[in-house]
Amino acid sequence: MTQGVIFDLDGVIVDTAKYHFLAWKRLASELGFEFSEAHNERLKGVSRMASLEILLSVGGIQHLSEEEKQRLATKKNQWYVEYIEKITPAEILPGFLPLLDFLKHNKVKVAVGSASKNAGTILSRLGLIEQFDALVDGNRITEAKPNPQVFTLAADDMGLPYSACVVIEDAEAGIEAAQRAGMKCVGVGSPAILGNADIVVQSLDKLNFNELLHLAG
Numbered sequence: 202m203t204q205g206v207i208f209d210l211d212g213v214i215v216d217t218a219k220y221h222f223l224a225w226k227r228l229a230s231e232l233g234f235e236f237s238e239a240h241n242e243r244l245k246g247v248s249r250m251a252s253l254e255i256l257l258s259v260g261g262i263q264h265l266s267e268e269e270k271q272r273l274a275t276k277k278n279q280w281y282v283e284y285i286e287k288i289t290p291a292e293i294l295p296g297f298l299p300l301l302d303f304l305k306h307n308k309v310k311v312a313v314g315s316a317s318k319n320a321g322t323i324l325s326r327l328g329l330i331e332q333f334d335a336l337v338d339g340n341r342i343t344e345a346k347p348n349p350q351v352f353t354l355a356a357d358d359m360g361l362p363y364s365a366c367v368v369i370e371d372a373e374a375g376i377e378a379a380q381r382a383g384m385k386c387v388g389v390g391s392p393a394i395l396g397n398a399d400i401v402v403q404s405l406d407k408l409n410f411n412e413l414l415h416l417a418g
């Protein structure tokens with residue numbers, strides 16, 4: 202039986218990908234090239250600096266100093282933070298709140314495992330920060346997804362064996378991270394991208410909660 206569920210944040214609890222996209226697109230535009238939604242798909246679940254590297258490769262920009270890269274990433278983040286400061290609980294994705302209620306009712310522990318350094322701000326804005334038994338974000342990890350560290354730390358914080366946890370993810374790198382941690386996983390999004398997950402649903406409101414309860418352990 203599943204004893205803990207670890208939620209990815211961006212793309213599972215709230216759709217911040219659109220705000221990341223606006224900020225990256227603005228940076229690309231300043232640098233003189235187009236950045237499309239298809240390019241943005243490659244940034245999902247990827248850390249800020251790794252995202253910048255992908256963006257620069259799309260624009261064919263090479264040989265920037267570390268200092269210059271930091272400056273660009275900081276600039277993008279400032280724009281992104283301006284967007285997320287306006288996020289409200291109305292932006293919580295369909296199905297998440299009923300699922301949270303169901304898990305608490307069934308005494309299943311809940312955690313967030315996110316690559317984002319802004320996870321705490323976003324969860325506060327959504328009024329959810331007090332709801333979790335553990336929060337592991339981009340400020341705590343040294344290895345990015347698909348490294349399993351973000352999820353193993355969350356399970357450790359909850360005091361649960363990895364095999365008793367299920368990860369819910371929207372990114373391919375996150376599905377791989379869950380599997381490398383020895384955890385079952387639910388993919389939220391397209392089966393073409395998340396086909397390796399144990400269950401794939403288009404959105405959380407399509408998930409069979411009882412199936413989730415029996416997925417691990």
Ligand code: B16
Binds near residue numbers: 212246315372
């Ligand atoms: P930040 P997740 C990830 O969050 C996003 O999917 C990814 O697009 C972003 O680059 C990354 O967080 C870092 O975010 O710049 O706020 O630190 O999906 O792991 O919750």
Ligand code: MG
Binds near residue numbers: 210212375
């Ligand atoms: Mg995500």
